[in-house]
Amino acid sequence: MKRRTLLSGAATLTASITGALATMRGAPATAQPLSPTPGGNNALESGAKTMSVEGATVLVTGSNRGIGLGFVKVLLGRGAKRVYATARNPDNLPDVIALDPQRVVGLELDVNNEEQRLAAAEAATDVTWLINNAGTPGTFTAEDRRIASASTLDDAKFVMETNCWSPAELARLFIPIILANGGGAITNILSVGAWFCLPEYTSYSMSKSAAAMMTAGLRAELDREPVLVSGVFTGGVQTRLSPPGYTGGVSAVDHGLEVVEAMSQGVTDVFAGGGSEAMRAQILQDSQAFERGVIERFHTSPLAIAPF
Numbered sequence: 001m002k003r004r005t006l007l008s009g010a011a012t013l014t015a016s017i018t019g020a021l022a023t024m025r026g027a028p029a030t031a032q033p034l035s036p037t038p039g040g041n042n043a044l045e046s047g048a049k050t051m052s053v054e055g056a057t058v059l060v061t062g063s064n065r066g067i068g069l070g071f072v073k074v075l076l077g078r079g080a081k082r083v084y085a086t087a088r089n090p091d092n093l094p095d096v097i098a099l100d101p102q103r104v105v106g107l108e109l110d111v112n113n114e115e116q117r118l119a120a121a122e123a124a125t126d127v128t129w130l131i132n133n134a135g136t137p138g139t140f141t142a143e144d145r146r147i148a149s150a151s152t153l154d155d156a157k158f159v160m161e162t163n164c165w166s167p168a169e170l171a172r173l174f175i176p177i178i179l180a181n182g183g184g185a186i187t188n189i190l191s192v193g194a195w196f197c198l199p200e201y202t203s204y205s206m207s208k209s210a211a212a213m214m215t216a217g218l219r220a221e222l223d224r225e226p227v228l229v230s231g232v233f234t235g236g237v238q239t240r241l242s243p244p245g246y247t248g249g250v251s252a253v254d255h256g257l258e259v260v261e262a263m264s265q266g267v268t269d270v271f272a273g274g275g276s277e278a279m280r281a282q283i284l285q286d287s288q289a290f291e292r293g294v295i296e297r298f299h300t301s302p303l304a305i306a307p308f
């Protein structure tokens with residue numbers, strides 16, 4: 001009874017917020033959930049802007065391994081003019097450059113390092129597409145990935161810096177460059193972890209949820225500019241972030257192919273990787289039941305490694 005009252009109260013609140021927004025737009029009220037609740041394409045004019053790999057000059061952060069390396073391979077395969085493959089440790093770059101020395105330019109870039117961000121923007125003045133991929137799940141110390149149990153919030157703040165503030169700083173640096181080159185795209189690699197809080201990885205969920213809102217804010221600001229701003233709610237991809245024995249993920253190359261295909265269609269909220277679409281449907285169906293399941297699992301058999 002109490003639960004039903006709570007649910008109907010939440011539904012009323014959502015309906016009134018949605019109604020107010022719709023009235024502001026002069027459109028009829030609908031019951032669409034708000035981002036980062038997984039609601040689909042948020043841009044009203046979704047599909048109006050598209051981004052093709054062919055001829056694009058793309059900067060990928062964290063491109064030395066995993067999903068970032070998958071992007072480099074897909075971009076080269078689909079006809080990118082140039083790819084700036086960036087990594088915080090330049091020793092990891094020769095193998096990436098060797099994929100196509102004519103088109104791959106290696107750059108040292110720790111996304112949290114302001115000097116290196118500025119140097120990248122000075123070097124890569126022909127960029128038309130920024131892919132903010134670099135990210136961290138946080139410390140190996142489980143308690144410090146949470147809030148109440150953390151010894152300090154230092155690691156949580158570092159996760160927020162890496163996964164949200166630094167991509168935002170890079171977007172700020174590269175927007176004028178992309179515009180000067182005639183327009184293009186900014187693609188932020190988020191996570192299904194943006195849609196709910198996984199208590200074993202609270203700081204990660206916080207950072208990806210914040211980054212989803214950052215992405216939505218950028219999209220609004222750039223609505224009248226020729227820049228497609230998209231967030232990728234990545235599900236399972238087989239990388240070193242995958243838990244041992246996890247087989248539900250797609251390969252980094254297949255994830256990259258899904259994303260570039262979505263960009264070519266102007267998709268703003270991309271569901272890529274294993275289970276993304278299914279999880280979205282599950283949360284949309286009953287977000288409170290989903291959260292209850294997560295809480296129960298956290299108290300009975302907490303995840304040692306996050307499935308994202």
Ligand SMILES: NC(=O)c1ccc[n+]([C@@H]2O[C@H](COP(=O)([O-])OP(=O)(O)OC[C@H]3O[C@@H](n4cnc5c(N)ncnc54)[C@H](OP(=O)(O)O)[C@@H]3O)[C@@H](O)[C@H]2O)c1
Pocket residue numbers: 061062063064065066067068087088089109110111112133134135136137162189190191192234235236237238239240241242249273307308
């Ligand atoms: N794998 C999944 O299932 C999954 C699911 C959802 C979302 N994601 C997201 O996908 C992105 C890539 O993750 P991944 O799975 O490919 O993991 P990964 O294999 O661990 O790769 C992470 C990449 O980010 C780089 N990186 C971390 N901090 C950095 C910093 N401060 N500056 C520059 N580069 C930095 C890493 O560099 P080093 O090699 O130097 O550490 C590495 O290249 C992340 O944003 C992650 O949150 C992954």
